[in-house]
Amino acid sequence: MANTKYPTGVSVRLASRDGSLTGVTSGVAPSFLQANLIVLPSRYADDFRLLCARNPVPCPLLAESSQIGSHDSLKSYIDGLSGDAIASDIDIRHDAPRYMVYQDGKLVDSHVPDVTAQWTEDHVAFLIGCSYSFETALVNHDLPPRHTVTQRNVPMYRTNIPLCPAGAFTGSTYVVSMRPYARSDVEKVRDITRPFVTTHGEPIAWGWDSMRNLGISDINKPDWGDAPLEMDGQPLDVTNPDVVPVFWGCGVTPQEAVMRAELKGIVLGHAPGHMILLDVKDGDVFNVK
Amino acid sequence: MANTKYPTGVSVRLASRDGSLTGVTSGVAPSFLQANLIVLPSRYADDFRLLCARNPVPCPLLAESSQIGSHDSLKSYIDGLSGDAIASDIDIRHDAPRYMVYQDGKLVDSHVPDVTAQWTEDHVAFLIGCSYSFETALVNHDLPPRHTVTQRNVPMYRTNIPLCPAGAFTGSTYVVSMRPYARSDVEKVRDITRPFVTTHGEPIAWGWDSMRNLGISDINKPDWGDAPLEMDGQPLDVTNPDVVPVFWGCGVTPQEAVMRAELKGIVLGHAPGHMILLDVKDGDVFNVK
Numbered sequence: 001m002a003n004t005k006y007p008t009g010v011s012v013r014l015a016s017r018d019g020s021l022t023g024v025t026s027g028v029a030p031s032f033l034q035a036n037l038i039v040l041p042s043r044y045a046d047d048f049r050l051l052c053a054r055n056p057v058p059c060p061l062l063a064e065s066s067q068i069g070s071h072d073s074l075k076s077y078i079d080g081l082s083g084d085a086i087a088s089d090i091d092i093r094h095d096a097p098r099y100m101v102y103q104d105g106k107l108v109d110s111h112v113p114d115v116t117a118q119w120t121e122d123h124v125a126f127l128i129g130c131s132y133s134f135e136t137a138l139v140n141h142d143l144p145p146r147h148t149v150t151q152r153n154v155p156m157y158r159t160n161i162p163l164c165p166a167g168a169f170t171g172s173t174y175v176v177s178m179r180p181y182a183r184s185d186v187e188k189v190r191d192i193t194r195p196f197v198t199t200h201g202e203p204i205a206w207g208w209d210s211m212r213n214l215g216i217s218d219i220n221k222p223d224w225g226d227a228p229l230e231m232d233g234q235p236l237d238v239t240n241p242d243v244v245p246v247f248w249g250c251g252v253t254p255q256e257a258v259m260r261a262e263l264k265g266i267v268l269g270h271a272p273g274h275m276i277l278l279d280v281k282d283g284d285v286f287n288v289k
Numbered sequence: 290m291a292n293t294k295y296p297t298g299v300s301v302r303l304a305s306r307d308g309s310l311t312g313v314t315s316g317v318a319p320s321f322l323q324a325n326l327i328v329l330p331s332r333y334a335d336d337f338r339l340l341c342a343r344n345p346v347p348c349p350l351l352a353e354s355s356q357i358g359s360h361d362s363l364k365s366y367i368d369g370l371s372g373d374a375i376a377s378d379i380d381i382r383h384d385a386p387r388y389m390v391y392q393d394g395k396l397v398d399s400h401v402p403d404v405t406a407q408w409t410e411d412h413v414a415f416l417i418g419c420s421y422s423f424e425t426a427l428v429n430h431d432l433p434p435r436h437t438v439t440q441r442n443v444p445m446y447r448t449n450i451p452l453c454p455a456g457a458f459t460g461s462t463y464v465v466s467m468r469p470y471a472r473s474d475v476e477k478v479r480d481i482t483r484p485f486v487t488t489h490g491e492p493i494a495w496g497w498d499s500m501r502n503l504g505i506s507d508i509n510k511p512d513w514g515d516a517p518l519e520m521d522g523q524p525l526d527v528t529n530p531d532v533v534p535v536f537w538g539c540g541v542t543p544q545e546a547v548m549r550a551e552l553k554g555i556v557l558g559h560a561p562g563h564m565i566l567l568d569v570k571d572g573d574v575f576n577v578k
Binding site for chain 2: 050053054056057161162164165166167190194197201202203204205213249
């Protein structure tokens, strides 16, 4: 589902900024890195950096505001790349197609087009790697993710797998994204996604047993995104031993962590699936074919 | 339980090498970093580095063999420190007081004094941070770990918390160490151990509920180390709401991972609690008081 209307990261950011792009970003600007967003009051910034360091699979930190209050310049966490190289013409408050707003740990507004009114001089933005970044590689290996073929948002689920706590961030668990694959293709899917270390890398679990171990009771009722479908449009067949769910760490995890930790004040995030696109391409960051 | 007989890291290594030190290393050479050891056939080295990168809390990688087959020189993973600075006069085959030997994923020999006979030119050694490194800080804050006061080995437990898989390393779970603390001291204990980021850092869980969530059925029957004791020598009182178990990631995790993954060939590790001491002190690595 390559979308040739938006060939580059900056074209997606500008289309989000002017309001012409409002939907999910799976498949747009192929091979450009996509990022999850979390915006925190500055007093939580140290604890959040530690949360990412301790949980790099669901929370791979790519960049943050160049200083407290900066919504238009970045400090990079990617070796050898400057903040400007990651995204030069950026406005964190506008450049995701849709946003979520939290107050005192509770979701108070959902899928708003921008967060100019909520942003303050005390906010710090963090950009987290996104598994959309490896979907181009899966397509290139003739293993396109189901949700791109059916033109839906990827399904995302809460799990019972604890994050390693960090300061104020306690009681959090992994959020995962899911793509169904033939059991016989799982090792190939692991190999293809393994090099994408800062965009969640290889899956954290696969198979029907793993779904139960993650504490997911109904694969057809995701907590975010669209329900998964068979190719004929029916719900996913949970009795099929030959096609199994494959789970990756998901960058919605920090938003869930904010709610679990009941952080005080205004916290902002992207709407799940509605990412901020970057200027770097996966080949600039990963050793991938 | 500061042991003044062995004031430095190298004095512990030499005493282990000549056979005069055979016991656990908790409390020896205060403030010198202690390390867990895992030695793998070289074909597993890449996957193991990725396992550590994806699971830095239980598997914080400090150093590895400078090249395949090197048992006497290190390559550092600590910013600003060379391998020589981490440990200059070292022999991986002798310098832990006791070792474990695995063949094809099964433990075949336990608490052997050295592994000269098992080491081959194809082996790569990895040194992993150890929670003993923050015990001096706990002592300095008048919060000495119980097992040091009772002069026993720290209790260690298997859990049901999955590691993020990496290549050959699948199906592994966290191993944790446990120190009981007054519930009212837990936040202070978290604060004191938080800066020790490459030696497991702050706890991953605390409280009696967390014990059950980790899948630990009997706190008085650890899988490694000595059973925990009350100060009067009785088993730990699991009905006491005011003194609770506090759990940290543990560097025995990689040995458990080797067994779960059923790695082929000869794998070597330290005996739990019998660590390799380094030349660096915690103040060289962490921003601690």
